[in-house]
Amino acid sequence: MKKFTDRQLMIFEKEVIDCADYVLLLGECLDSDMPCALKNRLILHKEECKTCQKFEKEYKNVISIAKTLKEDYSEKEIPKDTQKRLRSFVKALASN
C-alpha cells in the first residue's frame, strides 16, 4: 500500500478538495503515485468539475508534446515553466 506524502495527507484531510488541490496533485494521480483513497477523491472532484476536466486534457497534451520533443522526458520532472503555464491556464479557466 502506498503511503501518503505530507502534501497528499494535508490535502486528503481537507473536507473539500478544490481545483487548486487537483492541479497540484494531478501529476502524481496520473502516475498512480498516491494512495487510492486520495486518488478516488480527486477523481470525484474532477467528475463534477468542468475546469479540472479541461485542465487534465491540457495537461496530458503538454505531457505528450513534451515527450515527442524529448525522448527521455520524465513525467515526474515537469519543467518549472510548464508547471507555471498549466497553473495560469487553470486560473484563467477558473475565472471564466
Ligand SMILES: [Zn+2]
Ligand atoms: Zn476543479
